[in-house]
Amino acid sequence: MSYFKKILFAKNYLAVYLFCIIIFNIVLLNYPLTNVFGFEFSALNSMLLVLLSGFYVITLLKKESGANLSAKFKNNLLLAVSLFLIIPAFISIIHSILTISCSFYDGLMFYFVITFPSVLIGSALGMLTFLYIKRLTILIFIVVYILILFIPILEFYFNPQVYFFNPIFGYYPGTVYDVAIKISLKLIGYRILNVLFFGLIAVFSFIIIKKKRIARIIFIFLILIISTVFIYISPVLGYSTTFSRLNSVLNNEVETPHFSIHFSSGIDKNLVKVISLYHEYYYAELEKFFKYKLTRKINSYIFLNSDQKGKLFGSKNADMAKPWQYSIYVTYNDYNSILKHELAHSFSVKFGTGIFEVAKNLNPSLIEGIAVAADPFYDDNTIDYMAALAYKNNYRISLRNLYTGFNFFGQTSSLSYVYAGSFTKYLVEKYGIEKFERLYVGLNFNEVYGKPLNQLSKGFYRKLDNINASDKKDEADYYYGRKAIFYKVCPRYVAAELSDAWSAYYRNEYDKSKNMFEEILNTGDNYSALIGMANSLEKLNKRHTALILLKSKLKYYKNTAYYYSIEFSLADLFATLKNYTKADSIYYRIVKQNPNRRFYNLSNLRLSLSQKDSLLYLYLKGNEFNKYLVLEKLNSVKLNFYSVPVAITIAKSLDEEYGLFLKQYYRVFTVKNYAGSYAMYKLSQYMVENFDFKRALKIAKLSLLYQAGPDFSIILKNNYNAINWLNKNSHYILKKFIFNK
Incomplete structure (x- = not known):
């Protein structure tokens, strides 16, 4: 046959x-x-x-x-x-x-x-x-x-x-x-x-x-x-x-009244105390929000970096919680932005259902929505402002679609988190946490609220209409102009190749990295590959070639999140070629666009350096230590507020002694503008990390002197409240901590 x-x-x-x-x-x-x-x-x-x-x-x-x-x-x-x-x-x-x-x-x-x-x-x-x-x-x-x-x-x-x-x-x-x-x-x-x-x-x-x-x-x-x-x-x-394996690696344990916190070795001892205190502060905040007390301790696992988390936990680029285990898993650098969010998942177990004790049908919009509502901040903005920013600048999604199945993952994650979080916050504020608990296990808006989802959404949209977020297309593009993984071309292959290319770059193999980035760009436009290739060319002293590359590609990234990063890199290249006029014009444009607080601050710092004895060239060409010296020179007579957040970042990377940092940057401050307010906000957080709560409280209070708009004022007030709690309660709470090596 x-x-x-x-x-x-x-x-x-x-x-x-x-x-x-x-x-x-x-x-x-x-x-x-x-x-x-x-x-x-x-x-x-x-x-x-x-x-x-x-x-x-x-x-x-x-x-x-x-x-x-x-x-x-x-x-x-x-x-x-x-x-x-x-x-x-x-x-x-x-x-x-x-x-x-x-x-x-x-x-x-x-x-x-x-x-x-x-x-x-x-x-x-x-x-x-x-x-x-x-x-x-x-x-x-x-x-x-x-x-x-x-x-x-x-x-x-x-x-x-x-x-x-x-x-x-x-x-x-x-x-x-x-x-x-x-x-x-x-x-x-x-x-x-x-x-x-x-x-x-x-x-x-x-x-x-x-x-x-x-x-x-x-x-x-x-x-x-x-x-x-x-x-x-x-x-x-x-x-x-297993937990045994994880505990053997994250072997520095802190027992607090409500937590067993497992830290990796290599995290500063003061920071271990601060993170542990923040656990207790957020716990107190979440008790108020959920109107509920947990009956058991939460296990918190704090990883040294994303590589360690990826190896032991599996989610390299995302922090997570497992509510049914009363466990959270975060990287220590993310503690100030994600810790409360993950802890909120543990609190939501109160009204969870099924073996995983989460929302009915594992609905991600409900699961993530309540966690965002409990910690309603996103990149130093309120979640309501972020939702209004999306809504008023043509980044709209259907709430009905969002709450159907797993459509939460059908668009860029930031949009899903923002809409689900802001809408959940609206429901909790208007109707109470008790009704949302019923929704969480039933997913029937009409039964719980007496109104269908489309009618509830109208009230939500009216709330967004009252928030000043119109005509901010650049900021909206920065936060929402990204694609979900499902809509990218060859995402797995490109991401793996990018990882290898950047590894070659950080090994100083610039010819190799340039060729690898170029190969990736041949498959299609990719921001990371574009910046990587430009950086490689710059390291190879081919700045003009890098400049031509970025200029030729910039237009293809219009209306995306990456446009502003490319603009910023382009301006830096002009500055290293000592074309300050062209560089300054781009920095001014970014300041006007104001895509986010970081770019606004960095562009203004570049302009300040450019205007003072051309310090900008020395700053851009120098290593971290030389950059730090340039900032000291910039601040030798009068403190430049735009330099403070950057100086803090460099001081951390250089492991600068805190006392020496204060000698240079702790002065008699007069806060009369947004730059001063933002600088004090960042400085207060740095002081907290160094266990200097009294000074931090004083600086946090200074940050409130300038009325920086309703959105940022809420951020500043929230920061002040947290530091005030730490200052009042740290001595008492620390006595209850048990540190086990």
């Missing part, structure tokens, strides 16, 4: 399985991330092929018997698994050639490492199931498949981690915010272990298929022992993270 007849007319349903594979992969071509030859495509095909390989093996074993079982089995199985593997790759590669082509090499590596082992794993599981169960074999195989597939649910529920290694799909990195995924040695090692383990299962299943019962009992017993041992040593190998 020819191969063609074997496929179409065999009683093993091979044609049906191949048809399923073809349809499945054609469907994948219509969805973002799976429409390219890469990670998601390989992982989903692995899941399918494990299932179909198992079905096919069981069908073969049931249909064929006799002396020629071995030969027939091998021939039919080899044909089937070859087709199983060839068809998905063929469909995706042809589609990539005709449409979008990312890296063929990367796609092939993902397919080889993740998808290739799937047919062996499925075949082994099918043979093993048939070996022990002759009736309802397919059903039992499906049960085994589901049990293995859902092991990550148990790991997610009981362990700290959000990354997973699994035989069926290979690997999952954590969250959608970790875009760069690479074939790591750890993943290769894991798949090799999969191949060895399931390969041995397949071989021995074939050998003992007609052996006595005792041999089969010993065989399954050995499989269970090996599986148990692997689960036990998995944390040591880095394939899972």
